[in-house]
Amino acid sequence: MTRSSETTLWVSGGSTKETQEFFGDANGKCINGIFTSSALRTTAFGLTNNGILFTGYPVIGYHNRIQASGTIALSKAKPFIHDIRKLVELEPKSLCGLDLNNGILMRYVTASSAYLGKQEDSIDFDLTYYRARDPMSPRLFEDILEEIEQMAVFKYGALPHWGKNRNVAFVGAFNKYRNADKFLKVKAEYDPLGLFSSEWTDQVLGLREGLSVEREGCALEGLCVCSQDTHCAPSKGYYCRAGRVYVKARVCSKVKGNIS
Numbered sequence: 001m002t003r004s005s006e007t008t009l010w011v012s013g014g015s016t017k018e019t020q021e022f023f024g025d026a027n028g029k030c031i032n033g034i035f036t037s038s039a040l041r042t043t044a045f046g047l048t049n050n051g052i053l054f055t056g057y058p059v060i061g062y063h064n065r066i067q068a069s070g071t072i073a074l075s076k077a078k079p080f081i082h083d084i085r086k087l088v089e090l091e092p093k094s095l096c097g098l099d100l101n102n103g104i105l106m107r108y109v110t111a112s113s114a115y116l117g118k119q120e121d122s123i124d125f126d127l128t129y130y131r132a133r134d135p136m137s138p139r140l141f142e143d144i145l146e147e148i149e150q151m152a153v154f155k156y157g158a159l160p161h162w163g164k165n166r167n168v169a170f171v172g173a174f175n176k177y178r179n180a181d182k183f184l185k186v187k188a189e190y191d192p193l194g195l196f197s198s199e200w201t202d203q204v205l206g207l208r209e210g211l212s213v214e215r216e217g218c219a220l221e222g223l224c225v226c227s228q229d230t231h232c233a234p235s236k237g238y239y240c241r242a243g244r245v246y247v248k249a250r251v252c253s254k255v256k257g258n259i260s
Contacts, residue, residue: 033099166222
């Protein structure tokens, strides 16, 4: 069974993250990331054996208490991880912000015969990172996290978690399922009036346009993949550039000396 991680740990860290982002304090993120990861390991990541206390592994829980995010096929997981490591070699402090939320969580999942299930044995990757309240405010190492996201989705064909991602993760997602057409037939049979559909679900299922929204700052919010500088934050020194490892990626990079 699981319980929520210590609320005070996250609340107290909120203002610290904002301060570190404001000053571009990568060292502070790395130090706090080590502390946070250590604290979570010590408290067993919120796991309990009886709903109250953690007494040791194994811990048996229920599927409704388990979370997951994007999925990479097991056959592609190793090169994906190697690409992430290449990015970290280029920017050693770039993922310290993830450590503040316990790093990159990975879970093994088996293939499913469900129409929208995993196509083959896979690994779920869960990344939680800082985002400012101001949608026009870029974050520290914006480009690295965007490149990882695009690398997963477009280079390695990741399947996004249906409830935990930004718009860009769903671009072409439905076509990655070999039984997509069968799902739509069942959907039409059991919900012909679309009572359980919305504009958003139609967009992610490829039934309606509008998934990508191009406007000023759209890439900062994951509403689009940047194709021009205004999709980032040029006034704050962030411009649309190619990825460093996955060169087909288009990310919002901080370019020194170009702040207008």
